Ligand code: HEC
Ligand code: HEC
Ligand code: HEC
């Protein structure tokens with residue numbers, strides 16, 4: 071009886087969350103932007119993991135744990151410098167439609183999602199230090215208390231290992247408690263290194279391989295609901311606060327690292343689930359990749375902009391030296407009003423980007439500095455422009 075009321079409540083509230091979550095605007099395939107990155111010549115100046123041009127920074131080394139519009143702000147900040155180099159290289163300054171901007175930002179944001187190749191010798195150390203060797207065989211190593219891990223060779227991505235560990239977690243935990251082995255914690259590379267070792271040590275010669283597709287954040291969002299995560303976690307201001315608010319932590323790290331975080335908390339999560347009578351979710355096929363991609367992308371989405379702060383920024387950043395709202399004014403091309411047209415913030419951003427060169431030339435003539443933006447500022451400014459321009 072103790073557990074019946076909360077479950078009924080959960081089911082009731084759940085439909086409300088489902089509707090709200092759907093409004094989030096997550097990319098389905100963040101790799102779509104890779105083609106644009108080349109088409110728009112970004113790769114002439116930027117490399118990713120050492121591949122590409124060197125006029126600008128290697129974006130795999132940049133701190134891109136930022137929202138969509140904050141990534142746009144980084145692009146905006148460097149626009150005059152970029153235009154200068156492009157003129158020297160006789161390349162056209164890229165123009166961007168709002169869809170392009172979203173795809174590029176999603177792609178750049180996605181770079182850190184991919185695991186670095188695992189380190190076999192470190193993986194071998196992990197296998198014994200974390201206690202796996204006490205219960206699992208692979209090749210000539212280990213004991214046969216749990217299943218032989220040799221067949222794991224056919225799985226290429228380390229996320230498969232994380233997924234299998236999660237699915238068998240409570241039974242592994244029970245066996246560990248019995249043998250007095252402490253619950254192993256993993257950092258980012260641990261599971262990827264372990265997988266590299268297992269595949270290397272496996273005597274299996276069958277060449278069949280199973281691949282995991284890069285995670286799809288939209289499917290992951292659905293899984294977050296379907297698997298009941300939302301019954302304990304808040305995201306985008308909805309969900310129940312039994313576990314931590316997952317928009318407050320950063321999951322901008324590789325997919326396997328994100329699943330390592332879940333594993334580390336596993337026993338606590340499973341206990342709470344049992345208490346609340348929530349069925350423990352398991353994962354198959356591509357599900358762990360999709361779910362971790364959702365968590366990874368949670369901070370890509372903008373919080374609501376603050377138009378009052380935006381109005382202040384409009385003055386501080388010097389926009390009001392040239393622009394106004396409404397229909398008065400000598401030259402209507404300086405009016406940011408689009409009466410009755412509800413432009414999204416990203417649409418305004420793209421048009422702002424496309425006018426960047428003309429604005430830069432005019433600012434140079436007026437001896438005003440190119441306005442640069444820090445975290446959150448672009449979101450507030452564009453919220454103000456959006457709301458005012460629509461009147
Ligand atoms: C002509 C060369 C050039 C091109 C083309 C170029 N960039 Fe850049 N980019 C740079 C330079 C130089 C910097 C460093 C600017 C600075 O330090 O202020 C930079 C910085 C950045 C940054 C910030 C990185 C950081 O670590 O701070 C981002 C993001 C970025 N560029 C994205 C893009 C995108 C997306 C494109 C394609 C639409 C692009 N860039 C095209 C030269 C270029
Ligand atoms: C105390 C013993 C024990 C330890 C230590 C242990 N496991 Fe296991 N493991 C098991 C048992 C028992 C199962 C089977 C559970 C089940 O049937 O659900 C299992 C299942 C698995 C599976 C699923 C295998 C399959 O074929 O389905 C994987 C993968 C796995 N463990 C990986 C690991 C890794 C990696 C470590 C080290 C971090 C580890 N285990 C540590 C006992 C252990
Ligand atoms: C029954 C409640 C419950 C459910 C359902 C649940 N969690 Fe949790 N989760 C928790 C609690 C409690 C913690 C904190 C654990 C701790 O402190 O060790 C946590 C921690 C986490 C963390 C670590 C957060 C951080 O900031 O370090 C992640 C990631 C996570 N959960 C993901 C998930 C995902 C994904 C699902 C769905 C598959 C899920 N959880 C389902 C209760 C739950």
Ligand code: HEC
Pocket residue numbers: 384387388389390391392393403405406407418419421422424425428429432433436438441451455
């Ligand atoms: C020195 C004058 C000047 C300043 C300062 C300036 N702009 Fe502009 N802006 C222009 C001009 C000129 C155009 C039109 C360029 C063209 O025709 O392509 C323009 C175009 C735009 C556009 C695209 C037109 C539209 O509404 O779709 C946006 C958006 C915009 N500016 C926003 C801003 C914001 C925000 C700031 C402050 C950060 C700013 N501008 C600062 C001169 C300026």
